[in-house]
Amino acid sequence: MCYVLGVAGTQGAPMGRPREFDTDEALDRAMEVFWRQGYEATTLGDLTAAMNIGKPSLYAAFGNKEQLFRLVLDRYSEGPGSYGVRAAEQPTARQVVEAFLKGTVETTTQPQCPQGCLGVQGALAASDDGVAVHDLLAAWRERARGELELRFRRAVAEGDLRSDADPGRLARYVMTLSFGLAVQAAGGVARDELFKVVDEVMLSWRS
Amino acid sequence: MCYVLGVAGTQGAPMGRPREFDTDEALDRAMEVFWRQGYEATTLGDLTAAMNIGKPSLYAAFGNKEQLFRLVLDRYSEGPGSYGVRAAEQPTARQVVEAFLKGTVETTTQPQCPQGCLGVQGALAASDDGVAVHDLLAAWRERARGELELRFRRAVAEGDLRSDADPGRLARYVMTLSFGLAVQAAGGVARDELFKVVDEVMLSWRS
DNA sequence: CTACTTATGTACCGATTGGAATAAAAGGAC
DNA sequence: GTCCTTTTATTCCAATCGGTACATAAGTAG
Numbered sequence: 337m338c339y340v341l342g343v344a345g346t347q348g349a350p351m352g353r354p355r356e357f358d359t360d361e362a363l364d365r366a367m368e369v370f371w372r373q374g375y376e377a378t379t380l381g382d383l384t385a386a387m388n389i390g391k392p393s394l395y396a397a398f399g400n401k402e403q404l405f406r407l408v409l410d411r412y413s414e415g416p417g418s419y420g421v422r423a424a425e426q427p428t429a430r431q432v433v434e435a436f437l438k439g440t441v442e443t444t445t446q447p448q449c450p451q452g453c454l455g456v457q458g459a460l461a462a463s464d465d466g467v468a469v470h471d472l473l474a475a476w477r478e479r480a481r482g483e484l485e486l487r488f489r490r491a492v493a494e495g496d497l498r499s500d501a502d503p504g505r506l507a508r509y510v511m512t513l514s515f516g517l518a519v520q521a522a523g524g525v526a527r528d529e530l531f532k533v534v535d536e537v538m539l540s541w542r543s
Numbered sequence: 544m545c546y547v548l549g550v551a552g553t554q555g556a557p558m559g560r561p562r563e564f565d566t567d568e569a570l571d572r573a574m575e576v577f578w579r580q581g582y583e584a585t586t587l588g589d590l591t592a593a594m595n596i597g598k599p600s601l602y603a604a605f606g607n608k609e610q611l612f613r614l615v616l617d618r619y620s621e622g623p624g625s626y627g628v629r630a631a632e633q634p635t636a637r638q639v640v641e642a643f644l645k646g647t648v649e650t651t652t653q654p655q656c657p658q659g660c661l662g663v664q665g666a667l668a669a670s671d672d673g674v675a676v677h678d679l680l681a682a683w684r685e686r687a688r689g690e691l692e693l694r695f696r697r698a699v700a701e702g703d704l705r706s707d708a709d710p711g712r713l714a715r716y717v718m719t720l721s722f723g724l725a726v727q728a729a730g731g732v733a734r735d736e737l738f739k740v741v742d743e744v745m746l747s748w749r750s
Numbered sequence: 751c752t753a754c755t756t757a758t759g760t761a762c763c764g765a766t767t768g769g770a771a772t773a774a775a776a777g778g779a780c
Numbered sequence: 781g782t783c784c785t786t787t788t789a790t791t792c793c794a795a796t797c798g799g800t801a802c803a804t805a806a807g808t809a810g
Binding site for chain 2: 452460473502513523529537
């Protein structure tokens with residue numbers, strides 16, 4: 337129905353003039369800008385300059401600024417933000433937590449990417465123009481917490497988390513740490529400083 | 544030297560036409576807007592409308608948008624953000640941590656104020672226009688961490704924190720939690736959910 | 751070839767941006 | 781009363797905002 341990513345027709349090349357840029361690469365460029373500047377502080381000029389396309393091409397391929405951000409967020413989830421699902425694959429709750437927090441530090445302090453987390457700093461505060469994206473990111477963060485809670489429920493069932501543990505509360509505790517690490521990374525705190533926080537957490541982890 | 548807040552002259556009323564608005568009240572109005580929308584997403588029109596003054600009055604009294612933000616941040620530190628120094632007055636490190644985190648939750652979920660923390664969401668991401676404020680807030684956050692570290696050093700000296708504890712690392716751990724709580728508050732997470740996180744922290748606190 | 755479809759660059763839209771110029775207004779000093 | 785200082789509201793500024801109209805270019809379908 338909606339070939340927003342330039343999917344070809346039923347056979348061979350699509351009709352009309354072919355797109356002169358790669359949509360995925362353009363999304364990566366847009367991601368870098370939104371990630372570094374946030375949604376509202378990013379202008380269409382910033383985007384078209386980074387993506388190296390004109391405004392009509394941007395609107396034809398991605399809709400508008402807000403829809404572009406949604407596509408960027410999806411791509412972020414499957415790219416830089418994918419450490420969460422990988423961490424959940426660890427065998428025990430303790431290993432999940434350590435992998436998740438270390439993944440947070442690594443991703444939010446990657447030298448070749450903006451510091452911090454797109455899902456946190458993309459629109460933490462917003463005017464009326466940005467409230468839709470603000471709410472989108474709040475839901476994105478809560479979704480991550482929910483999946484971590486599910487993983488902790490499994491850990492209780494599997495016995496590597498005490499039966500009196502509260503998976504929901506533990507998940508919120510770990511997400512609190514992850515968001516806090518992202519805030520400090522956005523402020524330029526060094527990677528090894530943040531890894532020390534993870535060490536402290538694991539020392540006090542009661543499992 | 545700089546009577547930015549309308550301080551009177553050496554005796555009696557200052558010369559010239561008297562200011563028709565209260566600067567502190569105007570700063571409170573500006574604080575609410577910056578707090579809710581962030582620095583870059585806030586326009587001069589938003590500010591003058593909330594402060595109920597004209598643009599020339601704003602510039603005459605506060606300089607420009609960035610200087611106004613600096614004054615607002617100072618006022619925030621002495622107002623809503625003052626729970627930090629109060630928490631540091633608690634007798635033991637454990638009580639300091641609990642008071643600090645509970646103060647964070649209370650302040651960032653105050654119903655009559657914007658949700659979250661001005662020092663976190665004021666400019667977590669920024670374009671070139673906002674990088675000065677971004678750096679200002681990063682320094683503001685690091686300063687808070689430094690003061691918490693000092694308090695933990697005192698706790699080690701006083702014996703209510705183990706002598707092998709790392710005050711710097713502990714301070715960063717607690718600040719990580721505070722920032723993470725602020726992020727979730729900004730996203731609309733309910734106050735009691737965040738208090739549960741504080742409970743979890745205090746259960747695992749090793750002192 | 752012609753017809754059709756899609757993407758592109760240029761130019762443009764009204765609205766808004768942060769900020770300044772200007773003159774009138776409101777007070778004290780004398 | 782006349783000066784002088786400061787604040788005020790109105791007006792204006794060039795630049796930029798997100799978004800669009802339009803003509804042209806580049807491809808497929810027949």
